[in-house]
Every structure is written in C-alpha cells, then in structure tokens.
Amino acid sequence: xxxxxQTPKYLVTQMGNDKSIKCEQxxxxxxMYWYKQDSKKFLKIMFSYNNKELIINETVPNRFSPKSPDxxxxxxxxxxxxxxxxxxxxxxxxxxxxxxxxxxxxxYFGPGTRLTVL
Amino acid sequence: xxxxxxxxxxxxxxxxxxxxxxxxxxxxxxxxxxxxxQDPGKGLTSLLLIQSSQREQTSGRLNASLDKxxxxxxLYIAASQPGDSATYLCAANDYKLSFGAGTTVTVRA
Numbered sequence: 001x002x003x004x005x006q007t008p009k010y011l012v013t014q015m016g017n018d019k020s021i022k023c024e025q026x027x028x029x030x031x032m033y034w035y036k037q038d039s040k041k042f043l044k045i046m047f048s049y050n051n052k053e054l055i056i057n058e059t060v061p062n063r064f065s066p067k068s069p070d071x072x073x074x075x076x077x078x079x080x081x082x083x084x085x086x087x088x089x090x091x092x093x094x095x096x097x098x099x100x101x102x103x104x105x106x107x108y109f110g111p112g113t114r115l116t117v118l
Numbered sequence: 119x120x121x122x123x124x125x126x127x128x129x130x131x132x133x134x135x136x137x138x139x140x141x142x143x144x145x146x147x148x149x150x151x152x153x154x155x156q157d158p159g160k161g162l163t164s165l166l167l168i169q170s171s172q173r174e175q176t177s178g179r180l181n182a183s184l185d186k187x188x189x190x191x192x193l194y195i196a197a198s199q200p201g202d203s204a205t206y207l208c209a210a211n212d213y214k215l216s217f218g219a220g221t222t223v224t225v226r227a
Contacts, residue, residue, distance in 0.1 A: 043217040109161040
C-alpha cells in the first residue's frame with residue numbers, strides 16, 4: 001500500500017502551458033505539503049494545508065495554486081509554465097500539526113513528480 | 119531565516135566503516151530536527167526525528183545527536199553497508215522544514 005502517492009511521475013510540457021499534479025495520502029493525516037527540489041537538490045517548502053485550509057504559502061508565484069478537495073488530497077495546479085519551474089515536486093503529509101507544522105511527527109513523502117518545461 | 123548546512127557534500131567509504139554526517143543550522147529555536155534518506159529518483163524516507171528537548175535518537179545502526187544551543191546535529195551510521203549508499207538530508211523544523219543540500223554517501227563493497 002502506497003502511503004503518499006503522486007501522479008504523474010514524469011511531466012514534460014511546453015512553456016506557457018497549464019498543468020496539474022495530484023497527490024493522495026491514505027495515512028489519515030491532517031496536514032499535507034508541497035515541496036520543490038531544484039536542480040541543485042535543495043528542497044524547499046511551497047505550501048502546507050491543514051484540514052483543507054492553507055497554512056503556509058512560502059512566497060510562491062501565484063501561478064501556483066494548490067487545491068485540497070478533502071484531507072486526503074492536495075493537488076498542485078501551475079499556470080503559464082516557465083523554464084524555471086522545471087524541478088521535482090514532492091508531496092508530503094504528517095499526522096499532527098499546529099499552524100500547519102508537524103511539531104512532533106515526521107513527514108511522509110511521495111515519490112515525486114519530475115516536471116520538465118521545454 | 120533558517121539556513122541548514124551539511125558537511126561533507128559527498129563521502130565514499132569501504133564497507134564496514136562507520137559514517138559520520140554533520141548538519142548545522144543557524145536558528146536554534148527549533149521544534150525538532152529530522153534526518154531523511156533519499157535514493158536516486160525516489161522520495162524521502164524518514165530515518166530519525168529528534169525533539170528539541172532530546173539529545174539523541176537511535177534506530178538500529180543509526181544514531182543521531184542534537185546540540186540545539188550550538189546548532190548542530192550529527193548522524194552516525196555504524197558498520198556501513200552498500201545498501202546505505204544514498205543521499206542523507208537533515209531538516210530543521212522551526213515552523214516549517216528547512217533542508218540542507220544533503221550528503222551523498224557511497225559505500226564500496
């Protein structure tokens with residue numbers, strides 16, 4: 001059983017297109033996250049959601065819009081894709097949170113979605 | 119702003135040798151520090167989580183220490199095996215996880 005799953009695994013698209021990445025967790029967690037790992041392998045948080053409410057938005061361009069239809073799903077929609085958006089995007093979830101942060105519990109990561117913008 | 123640094127960036131050792139991976143962070147006001155493992159093309163796997171009130175955590179051959187006041191954590195891996203080859207990431211949690219760039223470990227058979 002996959003705890004945190006993402007689709008698609010690979011996404012290749014042209015500049016200017018709009019695309020979505022889906023994430024689902026079957027762990028019963030309240031909080032979900034999106035991270036971006038750039039070509040230098042730095043992982044940075046983009047968003048966190050707690051019970052479908054946006055908690056953390058780390059100065060991400062408004063071309064990126066997360067959507068949480070329910071606690072188990074957090075999707076990432078990206079408008080007008082740019083070359084600099086090429087990266088690996090990871091979804092994660094955690095059990096407990098305060099202000100959307102897992103203070104005492106670890107985060108479980110999905111396998112990642114490699115986005116390439118041409 | 120929290121800055122996390124990991125040294126060394128890469129490490130290659132023969133099988134059986136002990137590994138020492140270092141992590142430093144600039145803001146000591148953290149809730150916890152976490153160590154993850156990342157295999158090529160895969161997601162992150164949690165290894166150890168040390169609460170700010172703890173000094174160390176152990177899991178099997180892994181031991182992680184935390185010195186919050188000096189902004190340092192060390193991950194020790196005893197008797198390394200080829201299967202330990204991966205990138206190891208530490209992350210300091212103040213209200214979000216701030217990651218280091220990782221240490222890429224190669225264990226030679």
